[in-house]
Amino acid sequence: MAEIRVQNLRKAFGAFVAVQDSNFVVEDGEFFVMLGPSGCGKTTTLRMIAGLELPTGGKILLGGEDVTMRRARERDIAFVFQLFALYPHMNVRRNIGFPLLAQGMPSAEIRSRVEETARLLRIDHLLDKSVSGLAGGDRQRVALGRAIVRRPKCFLMDEPLGTLDTEFRDLMVHELRELHNRIHATTVYVTHDQMEAMSMADKIAVMNHGVIEQFGTPREIYDRPATMFVADFIGSPPMNFLKFGGGLAKGAKEIVVQGAKVAVPEVREDIAPADMALGIRPEHIRFDDGSKLRGAIYGTEYLGTTQIVAVETADGIIKARVPAGIHLSPGEQVGLALSSARLSLFEKGTGRAVRTAMYDRAAEARHG
Amino acid sequence: MSLTTAHSVVAPSSNAKLIAGTIIIAYALISIVPLLWIFATSFKTPPDSIAYPPKIVFQPSIEGYCNLFTTRTRQTPEYINSLGPATGVCDATVRKRNMVIAGPSNFLPRFVNSLIIAFGSTFCAVFLGTLSAYGFSRFKVPLADDLLFFILSTRFMPPIAVAIPIYLMYREIGLSDTALGMILLYTAVNVSLAVWLLKGFIDEIPREYEEAAMIDGYTRLQAFWRTVLPQATTGIAATAIFCLIFAWNEYAFAALLTSGTAQTAPPFIPTIIGEGGQDWPAVAAGTTIFLVPILVFTILLRKQLLRGITFGAVRK
Numbered sequence: 001m002a003e004i005r006v007q008n009l010r011k012a013f014g015a016f017v018a019v020q021d022s023n024f025v026v027e028d029g030e031f032f033v034m035l036g037p038s039g040c041g042k043t044t045t046l047r048m049i050a051g052l053e054l055p056t057g058g059k060i061l062l063g064g065e066d067v068t069m070r071r072a073r074e075r076d077i078a079f080v081f082q083l084f085a086l087y088p089h090m091n092v093r094r095n096i097g098f099p100l101l102a103q104g105m106p107s108a109e110i111r112s113r114v115e116e117t118a119r120l121l122r123i124d125h126l127l128d129k130s131v132s133g134l135a136g137g138d139r140q141r142v143a144l145g146r147a148i149v150r151r152p153k154c155f156l157m158d159e160p161l162g163t164l165d166t167e168f169r170d171l172m173v174h175e176l177r178e179l180h181n182r183i184h185a186t187t188v189y190v191t192h193d194q195m196e197a198m199s200m201a202d203k204i205a206v207m208n209h210g211v212i213e214q215f216g217t218p219r220e221i222y223d224r225p226a227t228m229f230v231a232d233f234i235g236s237p238p239m240n241f242l243k244f245g246g247g248l249a250k251g252a253k254e255i256v257v258q259g260a261k262v263a264v265p266e267v268r269e270d271i272a273p274a275d276m277a278l279g280i281r282p283e284h285i286r287f288d289d290g291s292k293l294r295g296a297i298y299g300t301e302y303l304g305t306t307q308i309v310a311v312e313t314a315d316g317i318i319k320a321r322v323p324a325g326i327h328l329s330p331g332e333q334v335g336l337a338l339s340s341a342r343l344s345l346f347e348k349g350t351g352r353a354v355r356t357a358m359y360d361r362a363a364e365a366r367h368g
Numbered sequence: 369m370s371l372t373t374a375h376s377v378v379a380p381s382s383n384a385k386l387i388a389g390t391i392i393i394a395y396a397l398i399s400i401v402p403l404l405w406i407f408a409t410s411f412k413t414p415p416d417s418i419a420y421p422p423k424i425v426f427q428p429s430i431e432g433y434c435n436l437f438t439t440r441t442r443q444t445p446e447y448i449n450s451l452g453p454a455t456g457v458c459d460a461t462v463r464k465r466n467m468v469i470a471g472p473s474n475f476l477p478r479f480v481n482s483l484i485i486a487f488g489s490t491f492c493a494v495f496l497g498t499l500s501a502y503g504f505s506r507f508k509v510p511l512a513d514d515l516l517f518f519i520l521s522t523r524f525m526p527p528i529a530v531a532i533p534i535y536l537m538y539r540e541i542g543l544s545d546t547a548l549g550m551i552l553l554y555t556a557v558n559v560s561l562a563v564w565l566l567k568g569f570i571d572e573i574p575r576e577y578e579e580a581a582m583i584d585g586y587t588r589l590q591a592f593w594r595t596v597l598p599q600a601t602t603g604i605a606a607t608a609i610f611c612l613i614f615a616w617n618e619y620a621f622a623a624l625l626t627s628g629t630a631q632t633a634p635p636f637i638p639t640i641i642g643e644g645g646q647d648w649p650a651v652a653a654g655t656t657i658f659l660v661p662i663l664v665f666t667i668l669l670r671k672q673l674l675r676g677i678t679f680g681a682v683r684k
Binding site for chain 1: 586
């Protein structure tokens with residue numbers, strides 16, 4: 001096992017830049033998820049780490065060794081593909097043993113290693129079956145088996161659960177994390193599904209248009225989004241944005257949105273007058289008739305323990321997550337109270353989050 | 369209100385099935401009757417083969433096969449009687465026509481030539497075709513589209529149009545009337561077909577298979593050999609059959625470029641007609657034997673052809 005260090009990594013296909021100056025470190029034994037919409041460059045980054053694509057610029061270090069230009073087979077990594085890529089002309093045993101065969105391992109040893117791996121994944125009863133007859137979850141386990149049998153430096157997974165049914169997917173998310181907890185293999189996992197990312201990752205990098213928008217723990221990314229893109233991409237429903245104008249002065253603790261004063265975490269920098277946005281997670285909105293920020297109920301989505309309420313305000317619809325018990329009827333006027341300590345401020349032009357007291361802890365955590 | 373019965377919009381109606389069945393049976397009969405006729409003729413005696421009205425029921429004879437494999441000389445009955453007892457079935461058969469076997473005919477060597485040239489060129493075309501198709505399918509080949517079009521364009525021209533220049537070239541470099549020359553020629557003609565067919569098949573095989581193998585420690589060639597090739601067998605089998613059928617049936621080049629040692633069966637069989645009258649049973653016998661290898665080859669590869677690409681472990 002080894003750490004993965006990516007420095008100024010860049011990949012261009014002609015004029016199209018798929019990955020721009022990526023920098024991140026995956027610590028030894030960490031479960032790292034690259035999250036982003038399709039076409040954001042996450043798979044390209046993964047393929048460069050694997051050696052399936054050569055970077056246009058930058059460096060990739062595996063366990064301190066520069067492997068940037070090395071062939072895939074010389075990197076000692078394992079890759080799980082979205083389509084599993086199980087060889088249809090081989091049975092489960094031969095599929096799992098295939099990487100060991102490449103090393104010229106004696107067949108008795110291959111046999112015992114394959115069986116050990118199959119037991120770990122609880123597919124030992126399938127070893128002599130053909131891969132074509134397997135259910136999705138079992139195929140996934142075979143693909144994982146082929147990856148872990150060799151005990152490589154790290155695992156790379158490209159949306160490995162993307163083609164599974166929801167039922168299997170939840171099961172496999174659990175199994176993958178459990179497997180990781182047992183073998184502590186450095187893992188880079190690519191997905192567009194925020195639920196997978198949030199539930200499995202130690203660290204997440206959120207990517208968009210070839211750029212890493214934010215790198216951090218699931219908690220940091222959800223609570224303190226670095227950009228409007230991250231705030232919008234993570235969370236279901238995503239963060240609400242209310243626009244406000246004017247600049248911000250260092251030390252400000254209040255802004256004016258739609259004529260209402262809203263307390264915010266203390267601002268840590270001066271911002272010249274520009275279009276700004278206030279970001280509010282749906283669960284940080286309460287109904288309070290005393291509030292000056294008002295709207296009309298547009299619709300509700302009942303979820304059992306909570307409900308998502310769409311409220312039409314002067315600045316469009318915002319969504320609130322409130323207890324399911326509250327009864328609301330469409331058209332009803334409500335006042336909205338916001339949890340001041342949990343609000344984010346963004347510069348609309350760049351999408352960047354304004355530094356506020358809320359981010360202090362993050363900075364402390366990173367330097368501490 | 370009238371009663372309507374539900375009917376499937378997907379399953380064909382019984383009328384449609386009946387019509388389709390009739391058409392298929394009619395087509396099958398049209399295709400198979402000439403073959404059956406040739407097969408029957410090969411077991412007729414020469415008088416039966418030209419009898420009018422044609423004989424459907426007849427006394428089978430192997431005279432056609434005897435005539436195909438031997439050369440015979442006509443002798444006086446006195447001479448034939450002076451010979452000892454017939455040494456075999458064929459001997460006895462030809463003696464009834466006042467003939468004796470003078471020696472083996474050229475059919476067997478011509479047939480062997482056909483086998484060597486057709487299978488040799490098929491192997492070369494499929495081998496080269498698979499490698500080029502893989503290259504075109506997986507790598508960024510400069511001017512790939514133009515190259516592919518160029519390869520295809522060699523197919524536009526009727527082969528016979530270049531027969532004369534090829535004849536002159538072959539005579540110059542000593543490839544005329546050699547098996548090697550014919551193999552090269554048929555390979556050149558077939559390789560374009562092979563590249564195009566196989567590229568289609570290889571494009572269908574996800575490149576993840578090779579990528580997985582290359583990450584797992586194999587070289588590209590090993591990955592190709594162990595993961596792509598086994599999955600391309602269907603395409604390779606289909607391509608091989610097409611190439612073989614062309615090389616096996618080819619007449620024009622064979623007639624022009626081979627005359628002796630390297631002559632194949634197609635130009636040889638018609639020459640039987642000229643030898644001592646129109647020996648239709650011998651011609652039919654030659655044709656029947658000529659059909660066998662292609663039939664066997666197709667039946668052997670039938671499984672590969674039918675297996676299709678339906679067994680993928682890849683979910684799309």
